[in-house]
Amino acid sequence: MNIFSWNDLNPTAREYILMAKDVRDMQYRKQWPTPGGKTLIELVANENKALKFYLDLTENKRSSSLILGLSADRKSTMQTRVSDRPLIRLDYSDNPEVLRHRNPDGSLVLGTHVHFDIDGYGAKWACGIPGQSILKPLNDDFASLFWSFQETCNITDKLKVELSLGV
Numbered sequence: 178m179n180i181f182s183w184n185d186l187n188p189t190a191r192e193y194i195l196m197a198k199d200v201r202d203m204q205y206r207k208q209w210p211t212p213g214g215k216t217l218i219e220l221v222a223n224e225n226k227a228l229k230f231y232l233d234l235t236e237n238k239r240s241s242s243l244i245l246g247l248s249a250d251r252k253s254t255m256q257t258r259v260s261d262r263p264l265i266r267l268d269y270s271d272n273p274e275v276l277r278h279r280n281p282d283g284s285l286v287l288g289t290h291v292h293f294d295i296d297g298y299g300a301k302w303a304c305g306i307p308g309q310s311i312l313k314p315l316n317d318d319f320a321s322l323f324w325s326f327q328e329t330c331n332i333t334d335k336l337k338v339e340l341s342l343g344v
Contacts (some may be wrong), residue, residue, distance in 0.1 A: 181293055181302075181309035190264045190294035194257065196222040198230055199333045209340040213238035220257075220332060231258050232332060250275045255323065257330040263300040266292040267312065267326050269319060278303045289317065 183191055201219040210216045213236070220230035237252035252275060256266040270276035273288030280286065281301055291312050292300040306317060314325035319340075327336065 181291075181304050181311065183311055185293065185295060186311075187294045187296045190262075193222075193228070193230070193259050194264050194330055196224055196228075196230075197331050197333075198222050200336055205333075205335040205337060207336065207338045209338050210234055210236045212236050216338075218336070229260050232256070232330070233258065234338065251319070252276060253319070255326050257326075257332070262294070263292065264294050265311075265326075265330060266300055267322060268292070268303070269322060271319075289322070 186194070198220040201221045207216060207218055215236075216234040218232040218234070220232055222228055222230060233254070233256040235254040235256075237250075250270060250272040253269045254266060255269075257264050267289070268276055268278070268291075269289045276288055276290070278286045278290055278292075280303060281298055286303050286305055286308075288305060290303040290305050291309055292303045293309070293311070294300050295302045306312065306314065306322075312322075312325050312329050314321040323338070327334070
């Protein structure tokens with residue numbers, strides 16, 4: 178299996194990801210989006226305040242909703258970008274069958290996966306969590322993946338995002 182590492186990333190993307198980032202409005206308590214919603218958090222890098230960074234949090238319409246006796250498949254996305262250029266994106270699902278990604282070489286990735294900015298492809302390449310050494314969660318639950326994503330993207334640990342049940 179091919180393991181993606183920091184050396185595989187576009188050098189500029191790697192530099193941007195590793196820059197220490199803080200929440201621009203200094204409001205460190207945010208709410209995770211409700212089903213079908215998106216939360217955009219503006220970030221600023223201390224070493225280059227001219228760059229506009231964003232943390233995008235997206236929740237699928239059906240996820241986390243209370244559906245009479247049924248369990249909806251959760252699909253969520255976390256993405257760090259500079260302006261409109263995605264740097265790293267985590268697509269999460271608690272059901273691997275509902276989340277699929279086709280890479281530029283035709284390979285298929287099922288379930289939770291991470292997109293990286295690779296030279297010549299942008300963030301079109303993805304791999305499962307075990308297929309990379311950049312994002313290092315303690316386990317595969319949603320909270321652990323979020324904290325690991327935040328740490329990997331070098332976003333201040335003061336940021337706390339509260340998750341609601343979406344009901």
